[in-house]
Structure formats: C-alpha cells, structure tokens
Amino acid sequence: MADLDEKKRTLTVKLVYYGPAMSGKTTNLMRLHDILAADLKGEIMTLETQNDRTLFFDLLPVGFYMPSGWLVKFKLYTVPGQVVHDATRKAVLSRADGVVFVADSQRSQGVNNSESFQNLEDNAHRVGLDFDVLPLVVQFNKRDLPNILFEAEVQDRWSAAPWPIVMASALLGTGVQETFVQLLAAVYPVLDKNFSLHETHGTDLPTFVSAVVGGSFGNSG
Amino acid sequence: MEIQARGYEHALSLRELLSGITPDKLSAALVVLLNGSFRLLSANGEWAMGAVLPFAAGGQRAACNYDLETVAYLEAPSATESQLRAAAGLLELFMQSAARYFMASEMHIEVVKSDYEELQRKHTLLLESESRYKVLVENLEEHVKEQVKTIASAQQQLYQAEKMAAVGQLAAGMAHEINNPIGFIRSNLNTALSYVQKFPPIAELIKAQGSDQITAAWQAADLDFVLQDFVPMLQESISGADRVARIVADLKGFSNVDQAEEQIVNLNDNIRAACNVAANQINSRAELKLTLDELPPLRCNPGHLNQVFLNLLLNAVQSMQIRGEIHIHSSVEDQHICIRISDTGSGIPATVLPRIFEPFFTTHDVGAGTGLGLTVSRNIIVAHGGRIAVASELGVGTTFTIYLPLV
Numbered sequence: 001m002a003d004l005d006e007k008k009r010t011l012t013v014k015l016v017y018y019g020p021a022m023s024g025k026t027t028n029l030m031r032l033h034d035i036l037a038a039d040l041k042g043e044i045m046t047l048e049t050q051n052d053r054t055l056f057f058d059l060l061p062v063g064f065y066m067p068s069g070w071l072v073k074f075k076l077y078t079v080p081g082q083v084v085h086d087a088t089r090k091a092v093l094s095r096a097d098g099v100v101f102v103a104d105s106q107r108s109q110g111v112n113n114s115e116s117f118q119n120l121e122d123n124a125h126r127v128g129l130d131f132d133v134l135p136l137v138v139q140f141n142k143r144d145l146p147n148i149l150f151e152a153e154v155q156d157r158w159s160a161a162p163w164p165i166v167m168a169s170a171l172l173g174t175g176v177q178e179t180f181v182q183l184l185a186a187v188y189p190v191l192d193k194n195f196s197l198h199e200t201h202g203t204d205l206p207t208f209v210s211a212v213v214g215g216s217f218g219n220s221g
Numbered sequence: 222m223e224i225q226a227r228g229y230e231h232a233l234s235l236r237e238l239l240s241g242i243t244p245d246k247l248s249a250a251l252v253v254l255l256n257g258s259f260r261l262l263s264a265n266g267e268w269a270m271g272a273v274l275p276f277a278a279g280g281q282r283a284a285c286n287y288d289l290e291t292v293a294y295l296e297a298p299s300a301t302e303s304q305l306r307a308a309a310g311l312l313e314l315f316m317q318s319a320a321r322y323f324m325a326s327e328m329h330i331e332v333v334k335s336d337y338e339e340l341q342r343k344h345t346l347l348l349e350s351e352s353r354y355k356v357l358v359e360n361l362e363e364h365v366k367e368q369v370k371t372i373a374s375a376q377q378q379l380y381q382a383e384k385m386a387a388v389g390q391l392a393a394g395m396a397h398e399i400n401n402p403i404g405f406i407r408s409n410l411n412t413a414l415s416y417v418q419k420f421p422p423i424a425e426l427i428k429a430q431g432s433d434q435i436t437a438a439w440q441a442a443d444l445d446f447v448l449q450d451f452v453p454m455l456q457e458s459i460s461g462a463d464r465v466a467r468i469v470a471d472l473k474g475f476s477n478v479d480q481a482e483e484q485i486v487n488l489n490d491n492i493r494a495a496c497n498v499a500a501n502q503i504n505s506r507a508e509l510k511l512t513l514d515e516l517p518p519l520r521c522n523p524g525h526l527n528q529v530f531l532n533l534l535l536n537a538v539q540s541m542q543i544r545g546e547i548h549i550h551s552s553v554e555d556q557h558i559c560i561r562i563s564d565t566g567s568g569i570p571a572t573v574l575p576r577i578f579e580p581f582f583t584t585h586d587v588g589a590g591t592g593l594g595l596t597v598s599r600n601i602i603v604a605h606g607g608r609i610a611v612a613s614e615l616g617v618g619t620t621f622t623i624y625l626p627l628v
Contacts, residue, residue, distance in 0.1 A: 008290075014230075040289040043317060047325050056229075056328045063289045073289055075230075087332040087339075091229070 019102035021081030037214025067202035135186035257299035540566025
C-alpha cells in the first residue's frame with residue numbers, strides 16, 4: 001500500500017521486480033536507470049555478493065512532482081532470486097503496490113519460472129497482499145538468447161492469465177520500458193482510487209506515465 | 222535477542238546518513254577542499270557540522286540530495302562554486318554509502334528475525350511431535366500388555382472350550398451308548414419284578430399241598446427268603462438303573478453339547494445337575510447341603526455356568542483334608558442372584574488369596590490342576606455381567622460368592 005506523507009506532501013509507491021535467480025531483474029533496473037527521464041532519478045543502490053548475485057535487494061528511486069505540488073516517489077526494488085533468500089524476498093515484497101515478474105525465456109528455465117511464480121503467489125498471501133487484485137506484469141526476458149520459448153508458445157500458455165505479457169531483452173534494453181509502462185498503467189487506477197490523483201492532484205494516466213518515463217511530458221533528468 | 226528493527230524502508234535522518242564518518246576528520250578534509258571554514262545545515266536549517274556561527278548573508282550554498290530530496294545544505298564562503306559542488310557530491314556519496322549500510326543491516330535483522338521465528342516455530346512443532354511420540358510409546362507398552370492379556374485370556378478360553386468340547390463329545394457318545402442298554406435293563410427289571418410277584422401265591426400252594434420231599438427241598442434252598450428278598454433287590458436295581466440314566470442325562474446336559482447359546486433357566490436346576498455330576502467325588506469327602514431359595518428365571522449360558530459350579534464344587538472337595546461339609550445357598554439379593562458355595566476345608570492362605578484368579582496359578586501338584594479353573598470361572602461370571610468374591614480362613618474354610626445381575 002502506497003505511503004502518503006501529509007507533512008512532506010509525498011506519495012511513495014513501491015514496485016517490486018520478482019522472478020527466478022539470474023532472470024535479469026537487476027539488469028531491468030539498470031536499464032530503467034538509463035532510460036527513464038523522470039524529474040527526479042536517484043542512483044541505483046545494489047546489495048550484491050562478490051559474484052554479482054543480489055544478496056538483499058537493489059533499489060532505484062525515481063520521482064516527479066504532480067501539478068498539485070506533491071511529490072510522487074517510486075521505489076523500484078528487485079528481490080534476490082535464489083531459493084535460500086526467501087525471507088528477504090518476503091520482506092521486500094511486503095507492502096508492494098505493483099510487481100513485475102521477470103521470467104527467463106530459455107527453454108531450460110520452465111521449472112524455475114513456475115516455482116518462482118508459485119513462490120510469488122505464496123509470499124503475497126503471507127505478507128497480506130491480495131494476489132487477485134495485485135497489479136502485476138509478466139515479462140519474458142532474454143529474448144536475445146537461443147533456445148528460448150517462441151512467443152506464440154508463451155502467449156498460448158499464459159492465455160488464461162489476466163496479466164499483461166511483455167517480451168524483453170533487458171541486456172539489449174528492449175521491452176524494459178514497455179514492461180514498466182504496463183506496470184504504471186496497472187498501478188495508476190489503484191492509486192487514483194485511493195488518493196484521487198486525477199481530481200485532487202491534476203494527474204491523469206498519460207501524465208502519470210510520461211512524468212516517470214519521459215516523452216511528451218516532463219523531461220529534464 | 223531482542224533487536225527492534227525499524228525496517229529497511231524507514232526514512233533516514235541526516236545524522237544517521239553521516240553516522241559512519243568521524244566528524245572531525247571529515248570537517249578537517251572539507252576545510253582544505255573548500256578553502257576555509259564551512260557549515261553543513263539540515264534541510265530545515267539546523268546546524269549539523271562545521272562552523273557554529275552563521276556566515277554573512279549572501280554566501281553561496283549547495284544542496285545535498287538523498288532519496289530524491291534535499292537533506293542538507295553546504296555553505297562555504299571561500300570556496301569556488303565547482304569546489305562547493307564537488308564537496309556536496311562527495312557528501313552525497315558518503316550518505317548513499319551510509320544508507321546502503323543501514324538498509325542492509327535492517328534487512329539483515331529482519332531476515333535473521335524471521336528465520337529465527339521460523340526456527341522457533343519448527344522447534345515448537347518438533348517438541349509437540351516428540352511429546353506425541355512419547356505418549357505413543359508409553360501407551361504402546363500399555364497396549365502391548367493389554368494385547369498380551371487378551372491373547373492369554375483367549376488362549377485359556379480356547380483351551381477350556383476345547384477341553385469341554387472333548388468332554389462333551391465323550392459324554393454325548395457315552396450317553397448314547399449307555400442309554401440303550403440301561404433302557405432295556407430297566408425294562409427287563411420291571412418285567413422281572415412282575416414275574417417275581419407271581420411266585421408267592423404259588424409258593425403257598427406248594428408249601429400247603431406239596432410232598433415232604435418238595436417241602437424239604439424248598440426249605441433247603443431257603444426259597445422263602447429268596448422270594449422275600451427278590452422284590453426289594455429288583456426294586457433297588459431299578460432305582461440304580463434310574464440313577465445311571467439320570468447321571469448320563471445330567472452329564473449330557475452339563476457338557477452342553479447341544480445347547481451352546483443363551484437360554485432362560487432356573488439356576489437351581491443347574492446347581493443340582495453340577496452336584497449330580499460331581500456326586501461321586503463329593504460323597505466320598507463331604508456332606509452336601511443345599512439351601513436353594515426360589516429363583517427367578519435367568520437368561521444366561523447355562524453350559525458355562527454349569528462349568529463354574531462344577532469347578533467350585535470340585536475345588537471345595539479337594540480342599541477337604543478330613544470329611545467335611547459343603548453348603549450351597551442360592552438366593553436373590555438386591556437385584557442379583559447370589560450363589561454362595563461354602564466349604565469347611567483347609568482354607569486359602571492370605572498370601573495366596575489375591576492370586577487365585579490369575580491364569581495358570583495353581584497350588585496343586587503338577588498334573589492335578591491346570592490353574593485355569595478359577596480364571597475361567599471368573600471370566601464366565603464377568604461375561605454375564607456379574608462378579609465373584611472369595612473369603613477364606615485357614616483351617617476354617619472358604620466361601621465363594623457369585624453375583625449375577627437379574628436385568
């Protein structure tokens with residue numbers, strides 16, 4: 001649940017990149033750091049072990065000022081994918097406003113993907129998130145690699161799922177922004193309902209998205 | 222371990238963001254980098270580091286940002302703008318590093334705590350399951366003892382039942398074999414009696430009209446006495462044959478070959494039957510005295526109860542060192558049929574008394590008793606919903622009392 005600070009006139013939104021180990025969650029964040037043209041963009045904080053595996057989480061803060069003068073702060077987290085770090089994953093997922101599930105497109109990773117997705121669902125229940133209404137985007141990453149699932153196969157398998165599916169290669173930078181925009185679009189209605197972004201703060205969905213991502217609205221990095 | 226975690230997401234103050242660095246050394250370095258004294262103020266203007274007194278108005282300042290927001294201002298009148306900007310950037314790096322440390326340590330505490338709680342939870346579950354197993358193990362011993370008891374008891378019953386079945390078959394066979402000859406013996410004896418009764422009138426005729434020679438021969442053969450003795454002799458034989466027939470019938474009924482199921486009976490009849498079966502043993506050692514009150518009919522397994530009565534009677538007989546008395550008294554007391562079998566035998570020692578109902582416990586010589594009689598007797602009484610009590614005094618005698626509920 002997003003955090004509203006009346007005194008500092010700040011709305012903090014927590015977005016979490018979830019997924020199996022080595023699926024490219026941190027790479028997604030690094031690309032976003034490069035791509036996003038928000039008013040405010042912090043440095044990426046990474047907490048990794050010696051071999052570049054995420055130990056606790058990565059954090060990228062971005063933000064923009066709404067016409068009302070209020071600051072919207074996004075905190076983009078990644079979870080550690082390795083199975084042993086489940087307690088950390090739970091702590092990071094706690095109070096999330098939206099989740100990107102980063103799946104590994106390689107054919108060999110099917111089991112890891114489904115186990116991690118199941119883990120996401122389980123942990124969501126454990127930290128009190130309603131998985132049925134939680135804004136979620138599924139990203140199939142590593143489209144640049146050989147021996148990957150065909151897009152048609154992915155779409156076919158996930159056809160019954162209610163979540164948007166995005167093909168991406170975080171390494172090359174494709175699909176990363178699209179994934180994030182899809183997530184913003186999924187998160188916006190919930191925020192608008194709870195904090196009346198449109199009416200009180202003069203921020204509709206296109207403004208909201210372009211303020212973070214850049215483009216037609218707000219730019220200076 | 223009670224560490225209050227504030228959570229890795231909580232906002233960090235300027236003091237916390239600078240906490241990892243020795244202030245004196247940082248100040249000294251900044252003074253050199255900024256060409257002179259400096260001040261570091263928090264976002265709302267509170268002093269944090271450097272010169273205590275404010276500089277003259279119009280001095281330049283640079284913002285230090287953390288987490289998208291300005292958390293401090295750096296003032297240094299003697300520094301160039303680029304020096305000021307560079308020093309502010311340096312402070313931002315320090316703060317970023319401190320924040321990284323804080324968040325990592327908070328997360329570490331959270332993770333350790335949750336792992337610890339998880340371990341505690343598992344530990345509790347393990348303790349629970351351990352105690353369940355303990356209870357199970359304890360009960361297991363009880364269960365095994367119980368089972369062994371059941372099996373032992375079932376074995377006795379089986380042993381006794383087989384013995385009784387064998388006796389019963391023998392008795393039935395004997396009864397069949399004896400009934401026929403005893404039938405014609407009795408019939409012939411009756412006929413013989415009627416024949417003999419034809420002789421006396423003829424004897425009178427012979428004695429009155431017969432020659433001296435005949436009379437002398439009559440007297441020599443003492444036929445007067447023969448005729449006189451013949452009738453009672455036959456009558457005795459008839460009653461003897463009747464007794465044989467009755468014993469055979471009792472034995473057959475007693476052995477219960479053809480009445481395995483429950484019946485409604487008058488227990489006094491069963492007591493009499495048991496006495497008849499044991500009559501020979503009883504008569505040689507003791508006087509039997511029956512005081513049988515009027516009893517209501519009882520639904521029971523008469524064959525089994527017969528066995529109990531016989532067991533107790535034979536025990537009573539065996540306890541007689543010298544000729545004594547056995548007294549059976551049946552009555553109704555307090556909704557129970559009460560059968561008391563007392564003897565004036567040697568009595569049971571107090572040390573032995575508590576054990577007499579135990580299986581295979583016997584004071585008889587090897588081969589003389591199985592040690593099952595009283596156990597089986599008690600089981601039978603218990604199976605009828607009743608109980609059996611014993612009172613005994615050495616040298617005075619023993620009394621077994623059977624209570625059978627009427628309902």
